[in-house]
Amino acid sequence: MMIEIIADNIISPLGISSKENYENVKAGVTGLQKYEHKFNLDFAFTASLMPEKFWEDSSSFLGLSRFEKMAVRSVQGAIREIPDGTDFDITSGRTLFILSSTKGNVELLPDVERVSLVNSAHVIAQKLGITSTPQVVCNACISGVHALLVAKRFIACDAYDYVIVCGCDVQSSFTISGFQSLKALSASPCRPFDIDRNGLNLGEAAATVILHKADWHPDHWYLASGVVRNDAYHQTAPSPKATGLAMAIHRTMEDYPAEILACVNTHGTSTLFNDEMEAVALSREGLADIPANSLKAYYGHTMGATGVLDIIITRMAVDDHTVLATKGFDELGVSRRVNIVTQNTTTDKQAFLKTIAGFGGCNAAILVAKGAVIKPESSSVKxxxxxxxxxxxxxxxxxxxxxxxxxxxxxxxxxxxxxxxxxxxxxxxxxxxxxxxxxxxxxxxxxxxxxxxxxxxxxxxxxxxxxxxxxxxxxxxxxxxxxxxxxxxxxxxxxxxxxxxxxxxxxxxxxxxxxxxxxxxxxxxxxxxxxxxxxxxxxxxxxxxxxxxxxxxxxxxxxxxxxxxxxxxxxxxxxxxxxxxxxxxxxxx
Structure with a gap:
């Protein structure tokens, strides 16, 4: 049995469906724009933020925060994409909801109860009619990918039949000022892996994937393998040797040849040290020649949504026989060779690797592939x-x-x-x-x-x-x-x-x-x-x-x-x- 992706949705400034988002990215459209005095901040910044009309209240969303509205709408959008004939039942205790977020409702401080991500997850689950107890993965930038791996495990051990994973974050003065205090923000659109990169942009999005245990089929998409590893080096600076990410890639790909990969979708934040570390990891693991890209110059860094969003867009691209360009990239600015894709290219491959890293030394890699290039999973270690x-x-x-x-x-x-x-x-x-x-x-x-x-x-x-x-x-x-x-x-x-x-x-x-x-x-x-x-x-x-x-x-x-x-x-x-x-x-x- 395999863990299959059966439905998905993205809500972002580039659209309110996965299809709309993908078409805009493929066309080179970006959600990034410059803001002056936004959130009452006294400095300008570039970000990808939802249009104000998106937040207009309707009777079906009364009482929900901005964060909760976006998550609910994304999950509802994914549910509408579930194929006919599937025995999905959102009210069943065998359906789990996992929320991936880093800061959620933090803009609502000092209201501690409303800020609690656990409470938000219950509000979202209740609005959707989910009866099982939701879980929240809050593991810095890798939260989305990590949530998918947690979901994969729960389904594999037969704890649940379906798992809904929603990654979501909104921006506020709290998050924008925080990254500015770290001197991590770029005032202009970010440039992943480029020699002139000088920081990241932030973004808002909700991205949802619905997973189910299913029989092997050559044309269906599955979460093939993936792990999380820690650098054990520094809280905010990645290991110069890329220890944690290299380990994660090594374990994820150890049963598969690099030749199956259409691309590596990197974290690619455009910060000096992250992009360098990812380049070192790819070089260490023999992936320097595999086409690589980053979606940050389209969406900004969407925090808890990042991993889920990147996987949905990259899966759609590979299904479309396309490897998407890395917007903003011109000249390689890392010490190791990386095959950064500068324009949309064609591919006949049917798998991709997603890499990601975050504060606290955490790193993750996940292989997403069609059944044609992977084998049905063997039994887990007992x-x-x-x-x-x-x-x-x-x-x-x-x-x-x-x-x-x-x-x-x-x-x-x-x-x-x-x-x-x-x-x-x-x-x-x-x-x-x-x-x-x-x-x-x-x-x-x-x-x-x-x-x-x-x-x-x-x-x-x-x-x-x-x-x-x-x-x-x-x-x-x-x-x-x-x-x-x-x-x-x-x-x-x-x-x-x-x-x-x-x-x-x-x-x-x-x-x-x-x-x-x-x-x-x-x-x-x-x-x-x-x-x-x-x-x-x-x-x-x-x-x-x-x-x-x-x-x-x-x-x-x-x-x-x-x-x-x-x-x-x-x-x-x-x-x-x-x-x-x-x-x-x-x-x-």
Whole structure:
């Protein structure tokens, strides 16, 4: 059985259907334009934004935010494209909705409940008539591709029959000022891989794909393979050796020759370091001669929608025997040779590779192909896993494997109950103490860092667990351990702090930590873990069954990964924080 793409939709400034979007891109139309004083910002910027008339209220969308309206309309558009005779039932508990987004309703701060991506996912699901509990993937720029891989796993393990994946983000003063504070924005249209590239443009879009387990057919499109890997190098700068992305490409393509590829659709953000890193990864993996393109100069960077949107457009192009041009590219400006497509060209190939990278060191690759060039999937690796150790932090109380964890706190004169978040600082000094980067982290990352350190102290003392140090590549230690974290509120506390900084000078440091997956990046860097890192949002982060189900699915579909840190983490205030982590180890059945 294969995981088939049965329907899709894109809503963007270039159209309200996938067909309209594709035709505009093929014709060279861009949604990018320059804005003055938009969102009450005091600087001009270039972006691809929805026209104002799109947001005009109608009776069917009353009460929905801009973000929610666009997501609902995209899913509805995809559902209309489902082939006749398909047994799709949106009200069935066997249909899952996965929302991919980075900042969602962040423009609605300080209303914490409306900003919550979990709550937005429920609003969208309810509007659509979906009855199963939705899931949110919030893993920086790779969120869309990662959501498709999560969906693929859930269908493969027979948890659901259909999965609707919608990637969506809108722009606001919060996001625009944040990227401006990082000096990542270009005031003019972006130029992927070009020698004169000087930054990215942002964009708005919603892109939806509906997946289903189906029999093999030579003319149908499938998600063939894909993985997520971490650089374990730096939170905002990609590895100069492209370690994480090279690993992701290597694992994704290891059963397929490069000759099947019509193209590589890159992330191609037009930033100095991303484009260079992708060029290094493609060179390392022998793909320098494969036609490569980027869609950023048509759409801008649409954040949580990016991966889903790129896959829909590239699939339609390859179906049309076309490799799309990279708008804005003139002269190669990276150190490795890359075969950037400068005008629409013809192809008779029936597969493509999508690559993507993001803050927190995360990278992903996914192979999308027609059945004619791939074989029906063999059975997944059968693994059973055991929970080796569990650690819980609830405010100022720590338990390890059900027993109180006593900390020798020195020079502390105040009661634990009054220490607030400074408790974590004291635990760090007492139990860790050798990683001064700790003091630069936001509070969510500090919480996850301390919890993971205490958990791994126990793991390293356990003779039944084989723990080895990180090494440089494929199949070795470092790639064998994943980090899967869930949350209910994500980075909302840091979102609030960054919003306050906007009243004076927007803080680039705070803005980077408004991506909640930064906590998984901090752990990966500290431990040298190059396996999958994942950050998702659930309405009830106490649902250990859901956490372990996805861990089991990952361990059964990603052969190199045999261990994982899995758990939930939330920080709302100095006196309201909680982390529950476990370390799981697996064996082949």
């Amino acid at each position: 693994r059973s896993f055991t929970v080796k150790h569990q650690l819980s932090i609830r405010n100022q109380h720590i338990e390890l494997d059900g027993q109180d964890y006593t900390i020798a706190l020195e020079d502390v004169n105040e009661p634990l109950s009054e220490m607030g978040i400074s408790f974590l600082k004291q635990v760090y000094k007492s139990e860790i103490g050798d990683y001064p980067r700790f003091y630069k982290m936001d509070n969510l990352s500090k919480l996850g860092f301390v919890a993971s350190e205490l958990l791994l102290h126990a793991v390293r003392k356990d003779s039944s667990v084989e723990v080895t140090s990180a090494s440089s590549f494929a199949g070795q230690s470092g790639e064998d351990t994943a980090i899967l974290l869930y949350s209910k509120y994500g980075s909302i506390s840091t979102d609030q702090s960054y919003a306050l900084s906007m009243q004076d000078i927007p803080s680039p440091h705070l803005f980077t930590y408004t991506l909640p997956n930064m906590v998984t990046g901090e752990i990966a860097i500290r431990q040298g873990y190059h396996g999958e890192t994942s950050f998702c949002l659930l309405h009830d982060n106490q649902d250990v069954t859901a956490l372990l189900r996805e861990a089991q699915s990952m361990l059964s579909s990603d052969a190199p990964i045999t261990k994982a840190i899995v758990g939930s983490i939330d920080y709302l205030s100095d006196n309201n924080f909680e982390a529950q982590l476990c370390f799981i180890d697996s064996i082949c059945d």
